[in-house]
Amino acid sequence: MCMFGWCQFDGIVEHTRDLGIIVTNDLSPSHHIVVIVAQAHKRAGAILRAFSSRDICLLMRAFLVYVRPLVEYNSIIWSPATIRDIYSLESVQRRFTKRLPGLKNVNYYDRLERLNVPTLELRCLRADLLWCYKVVFGLAHVNVNEFFEFSPCHNINVLSTKLYCLLRSNFFL
Helix, strand or coil: CCCCCCCCCCCCCCEEEECCEEEECCCCCHHHHHHHHHHHHHHHHHHHHHCCCCCHHHHHHHHHHHCHHHHHCCCCCCCCCCHHHHHHHHHHHHHHHHCCCCCCCCCHHHHHHHHCCCCHHHHHHHHHHHHHHHHHCCCCCCCHHHCEEEEEECCEEEEEECCCCHHHHHCCC
């Protein structure tokens, strides 16, 4: 009980925001993904409404500058693990590229190829692999032995992750 009387807390916190990442009590990234996907859809729609030009290069540049950082911010911490979360994230780029002139009836992967843009899933995976590389080779201030075991096998180091509980299976930190 605090001295004011009105700040009494007697419940369990379901989620909290820390450095822009919504962390739930079960460490699931789903709530964070739902929130950022909603924000990204709003921002993507605002881009399409704000520009009178229908130049695809201009619209894609605006998307890459204003929407993609929102969706990718600290993705190594909340890396999506379920198909539902991955599909939800990908829906932002899928919906935006579908609304570009001349690309409405084109397959999503063909649209990305034409626009020379990778999937958001691939970019998150790349960020995860870059972070893993930095941890393994000592470029990040993290104790590698807390996360990985090295076992020699025919002069090749095989890397396996150490999992202490299921909750940590999708997290480096």
